[in-house]
Amino acid sequence: MLPNILKKNVAIFITYQIRIWNRNIEAAEKLVTLLISENIKAEVSKSVQEAARDADIINTCTGASTPILKADWVKAGAHINSVGAPRPDFHEIEEDLVRKGIIYTDSRESAENEAGDVIKAGVPVFAEIGEVLLGSKPANKNSLTIYKSLGLAVQDAVTARLVYNMLYENNPL
Numbered sequence: 816m817l818p819n820i821l822k823k824n825v826a827i828f829i830t831y832q833i834r835i836w837n838r839n840i841e842a843a844e845k846l847v848t849l850l851i852s853e854n855i856k857a858e859v860s861k862s863v864q865e866a867a868r869d870a871d872i873i874n875t876c877t878g879a880s881t882p883i884l885k886a887d888w889v890k891a892g893a894h895i896n897s898v899g900a901p902r903p904d905f906h907e908i909e910e911d912l913v914r915k916g917i918i919y920t921d922s923r924e925s926a927e928n929e930a931g932d933v934i935k936a937g938v939p940v941f942a943e944i945g946e947v948l949l950g951s952k953p954a955n956k957n958s959l960t961i962y963k964s965l966g967l968a969v970q971d972a973v974t975a976r977l978v979y980n981m982l983y984e985n986n987p988l
């Protein structure tokens with residue numbers, strides 16, 4: 816999943832340097848090689864701290880059950896996209912870091928019931944992404960912001976429909 820997220824980031828931001836950390840360095844090297852082969856500037860970091868240092872955007876996408884990203888490693892004004900820890904008993908972001916951030920999510924109900932990091936920190940969700948897109952809630956660009964992604968069933972349904980159409984309607988067998 817992470818390669819696709821990174822490519823989307825690169826499509827949006829013109830200047831960038833991507834640093835990749837994985838607990839298994841060979842996996843990080845493999846991803847960096849893939850990104851470089853697609854002309855995306857990427858390099859391996861030996862630690863999460865090194866990867867996060869001075870980063871404007873941090874993407875966490877792990878199956879970790881204890882936090883891997885700590886508050887002291889993240890600069891003021893950074894934005895974090897947290898994709899992992901989608902269960903109440905899973906964590907990938909340190910509690911203090913979640914408390915420092917303004918929390919955005921795809922579904923408030925899901926975040927309050929499923930996102931371990933949000934539940935443990937006991938912080939309110941500031942806005943759903945839909946509210947930001949509609950202009951009813953601000954993006955707070957200069958603050959530390961955290962987008963807690965959990966996925967919406969409608970995304971799966973629409974994707975399944977697109978795949979079905981490609982297979983059976985646009986390209987009938």
Ligand SMILES: NC(=O)C1=CN([C@@H]2O[C@H](COP(=O)(O)OP(=O)(O)OC[C@H]3O[C@@H](n4cnc5c(N)ncnc54)[C@H](OP(=O)(O)O)[C@@H]3O)[C@@H](O)[C@H]2O)C=CC1
Pocket residue numbers: 816817837838839842876877878879880881883897898899900901964965966967
């Ligand atoms: N928000 C959303 O919409 C969605 C969220 N998810 C969640 O995102 C996460 C990643 O999913 P996906 O990419 O499919 O999973 P993968 O199994 O492909 O990748 C998991 C990654 O997490 C790493 N990892 C696992 N445990 C730890 C740990 N304790 N510390 C550090 N790194 C760890 C793995 O490292 P290694 O390579 O060493 O094994 C691997 O790089 C999962 O938690 C999944 O449930 C999934 C789909 C949608």
Ligand SMILES: O=C([O-])C1=[NH+]CCC1
Pocket residue numbers: 901965966
């Ligand atoms: O596939 C998955 O592991 C998940 N999808 C949404 C939350 C977790």
